[in-house]
Amino acid sequence: MLKLKVNDIEVEVEEGLTVLQACEKAGIEIPRFCYHEKLSIAGNCRMCLVEMEKSPKPIASCAMPAAEGMNIKTNTEFVEKARKGVMEFLLANHPLDCPVCDQGGECDLQDQSMYYGVDKSRFKENKRMVPEKNMGPLIKTQMTRCIHCTRCVRFATEVAGVPELGAIGRGEDMQITTYLEQSMQSELSANVVDLCPVGALTSKPYVFEARPWELKKTETIDVMDAIGSNVRVDTYDWEVKRVLPIINEDINEEWISDKTRYACDGLLHQRLDTPFIKYNKKFEKASWAEVFKIIKSKFENTSKEKICGFIGDLNNMETGYVFKEFFDRTLNIKNYETRSDNRYVDVSQRKNYIFNSSINGIDESDLIFLVGCNPRYEATILNARIRKAYLNNNTKIVSLNEAGDLTYPYKNLDGQSQTLKDIFENNHELSKDIINSKKPMIIIGESFFRLNSSKFLFSKINEFLKKNNKFLDEWKPINILSCDASAVGNFDIGLINNEKNLLSELKEHKFEIIYLLGQDNLNFNKENEFIIYQGSHGDNGAEIADIILPGSAYTEQDGYFTNLEGKVQKAYKASYPPGEAKEDWQIINEIAEYMNNRKLFNDKDELESSMFNYLKLKQDKEKEIQEFYDHNFLEFQNEKLFLDIKPYFFSNVIARSSKTMIECNNSKLNFKSTGTEG
């Protein structure tokens, strides 16, 4: 520990920290533009100048390592003058267009020039003009405003792993540019909008939409992938204007993916705002009472074995729980399912379907083995973590499949399940690496569980790791990478039917009533089934439905989500459902009331406490389960593991309804335009 003084306050900091961090520890704010905790130090904006005893010149505190016995002053006239000078230079070429700049109101330069700047300019010459750059459909550039902090360049190179941004030229003529003249080939690209301390890089879909002080800000949870990124949803009346990240060091650090940020315009399109009934293949508006009446008579006139329910990928846990309760208690049948494919999931123990070593564990791991997953598209934030681990610890990364560019180098194997069997039977060079590794991480994607012999292989993996003492108290090497926000939550609640294969029965047309709750990914041909669709968007599910119940999207209802690590997080209501739409749990509760004259739950609190009680009981029961690995009765066959990944920009109903996502898809993947899309 180093002892130093900041404005006569004594602080102790660890070795390797900078003067700026020491100042922060002493509770003193240092203005800065180029310095960012998550990026490397550049030291080029000079805004963080402070006075150091025995130094004739002011020092850049962000780049100066703290040393024993330093005496730092930040409140002297000397420092004030230095800051004023720096600010004057920064503003020399900065246009005074704050009234028409989207950054206005949340601009670092605006705020800091109010505190540290001078109120008039001595710069009489013409200001520099910089041509705008084309950075794709997400980032609007106004490069004249750029103050050359190079945060965006460092972000692209370090975190996103796409070295496509650079600073060309020198001095006054320096320009930030991408040689590509197209969008960055990264799913994290829009984070540069947050990083930019001025209005040089702003959000294109949000351009001239609102001022920050007009927006209602709600801190909530994202549902675009299973990571559960912490986000802030900004709303203007009903409309969700934008989504921003909030810091959660354990999950998303400071970043969110482009899909999380920009799929929000999908919340405004294709919405279901009133109940519909299909007459003669045409949907007609109806009232809630009408649809409830039809549903009641249908349920009462059908034998319960002929009823089944499928729940989707975006529902919160309360909805899942009330759906289950509705089937268990009101209909008295266990025909419900959350999976939309025939993948193998063992829900008897929680560790079989969650990301056990946690997202933070990636930083500690020394060997990462990707089995049947492409983290770049399935969990973008997690992929950024793996890249960080690769950069900091030089973690060895192996993938069973060729997964394309993951932004870090990895070794890929042939993708055969025989290879996987060899590895976990100690017949492969990788086996030794796993045994020798202190904290190995096996990341298993959903594609793996679609293999015919996935049960056998999963049991083999468990056995091998157990035998080699890789399961420690603080380290569980098996990590399941779920793709959907509600996957782990629904497994926790037990919305799964392992006794019957509901999907194949569905395809054989064994059911008469099908209740789809936000489930749009089922691939089946409708015949005579009566389909009730409850959801927020008019998509595949609503198209085949006979009755549509308008539900709410994730920003329109309070609800818990369990992320892939098994962390329960609460999403808050930022907006309200459109038109006559209701919150999802309410709809089911009301159907139950209509049918039995009794609500399932009196209010949301009762539902919540009942749900948590259920989860706790389930967890207690789990502890009693004895583990054994007997796979002699299981079959193995050699097959090729296919990485079956949903199209990144169209993975759920909200993204599919978003115009921005269509633009992204067209621009990023060099999609050939046919003139018929959109």
Add this chain to the structure above:
Amino acid sequence: MSLRRPSKNQPEKFEFNSQSLEAANNIISKYPEGKQQSAVMALLYIAQRQNNNWIPLAAMKYIAKFLKMPYIKVYEVATFYTMYNLSPVGKHFIQICTTTPCMIRGANKLVEACKEKISKNECELSNDESCSWMEVECLGACVNAPMMQINDEYYEDLDKDKTLKILEKILNGETPKPGSYRGRLNNEPENNRKTLLDFKNA
């Protein structure tokens, strides 16, 4: 000094010839394993020499691949340093020093000569596209002011007539004799030296 833009006419391909390749490998071998990217400046210079005094974008891409580094990083370096030419400057690249000592000794006359003989504006190719001229900062030969540099050679102690003659020769494809044009050896005093007479090779 303004932002130098890459030329609009770019060759599609660039590759080191055997001589350049040898020179490049020689330079790279001076850096420790894993730090080969440090050779980027030298390699850009080699490319510039090989390609008639300018670096096309294809060469930057080639060097980026050669050193296994991102293309934008090479591009950054090439645009930062003013002595890398990003557009064609001709086989004979004429740089006239116009910093104070040369200016006082009449560098402007040299510029006039260039304007008459080569092209009206600086950095503009002559009619036969074989040469161009440019005003530069001090080339470190103040004792022999005014002077100019043509490719690797210095032409010193010039005036307008002498410059015109040199340029004439250059345009005719001859190679004029480099060095002082007032008959002195290097930068020794005119009419023989007055001091250090005891030393033969002082």
